Amino acid sequence: MVSGTNDLNTPPLVSLAAGGTAGAIEAFTSYPLEFAKTRVQLRQQKGVPTPRNPFLVVTRVYQKEGIRALYKGCAALVVGSVAKDGVRFLFFDQIKHAFADPETGTLSPLRNLAAGMTAGVVASIAAVTPTERIKTAMIDDARNDKIFRSGFHATTTIWKQHGIKGLYRGFAGTTLKQASATAFRMGTYNTLKDFEKSKKIEQSTLVNFANGSVAGVVTTLCTQPFDVIKTRSQSARGASTAEAVKSVLLDFGVRGFWKGTTLRLGRTVFSGGILFTSYEIAVKLINPFYSGITHSIGAEAS
Template sequence: MELSLAHPAIKAFMCGSLSGTCSTLLFQPLDLVKTRLQTLQSGMRPGSDRVGMVTVLLSVVRTEKLPGLWKGVSPSFVRTIPGVGIYFSTYYSLKQHFFQDRSPGALGAVLLGGGARTVAGVFMLPVTVIKTRFECGRYSYSSVVGALRSVCQTEGTAALFSGLTATLLRDVPFSGIYVMFYSQTKASLPKEISASPSAPLANFSCGILAGVLASLVTQPADMVKTHVQVNPQMKTVEAIRYIYMENGLQGYFRGAVPRALRRTMMAAMAWTVYEQMMAHIGLKS
């Protein structure tokens, strides 16, 4: 089937890409702080996530200046612009195919969100690996293309797919849980709010609630994913054991505060912008 720029799935891709660009640029510093917190050595263990977050933030600004907070934004853009576009276009296509004009229930929303994230996550995993390495501060890559070339030459192509299991265990449940809570809370809003000029703000609030819940549930998988991608010789099971031996159960929630802030705000903004843009071009999201 021939696709054109007028095809609804292409429009959904473009709306998703633009929404992802805005949210990535705004919240990249939180992602960098989260990655630095998760890759701290045992002897540098912060007393709490809040203290650790502030300490890492000030340390980055002091040693790498203010622009250092946006380190890794290039691979973030390379990942997010097509990645969020793929996610939303897949979500839109699946929804139109299986649900057409009716709204999905709670289980349907979980399957839609999880299915769309699986496709986008697998496709964009190599860039996700590079992004994590940029942010952790242990690698001296000069560009995304150079980093991809370096990994392929020194570690093999398989290293670009390190952390696949942990990534899917993190992203698929997050997206499924997020879409479920988001769609259900939005559907429970009074009709006068949904049809009013304040609808985007109400939708954004629903997105924040959904994002907080989904972030907390999937935080341990994010911690494991970061360790595997920064240390490609480490298997998922080894990372799980290492984190527990080093920090106990609380170790799986290191970096939870900046991650929850970033993922929640990014998801809420991306969905709000996506839905407003889809409505503007006359498509039902």
């Protein structure tokens, strides 16, 4: 059985809907770990140790601020993830179709990376940068000024103060992170799937989850510096990419660019498995429904 991300015949609308559904599920279920990672990466008082265990950070925030604090900015991320993952699965599947070997239906590892990178750039422009900006600003605001009442209020406030540039603060860092992350995540996942396909390994839910988790580890280790720069740029006050890089170096030195790696690993291993598993299931559920509708429309037209 060939999965949705390896099926070159997956209709574009199915890729879009399945990707959006998977993104929403992944974002909501793993958000407390994303919250913890973002907290660690934001500017903090020097000399104050930061827990490396993501579950310890989550526990401390829960004890001091309650469960609602752990989901501060979650709505923005979920909305952004629906658009982001819908767009990147859509474009990745279409780019894969164009680049695939016509005989085997597979891509080389480099072509997998190139397809993922292209999809990541499109997703960053279309959805990721503004929603990540709102999410990060709300998490930063929650620990300091507490100005933003909701995601909508944060969006309108940033728009009034800084215009469209305010919502796209950190665009360079976000796009670099998104392009590289999508390249490594989608590329690694599909390379593993193609290898398993050649070895005739059955694609079960457990195998899909394991592949997604491995892809999450590779992605985190290779793209962490871009994630740190993006987070600093998109704090409540905001900063240019150059200012963000400088602040990381001043605070922690070169090692600071891997700040929050353990925390992010805790999320990406979990979220990578959820994302791709959800996508595979969503494709299987949506495809028959879509096929039925298109068949009915075709029958009526004839």
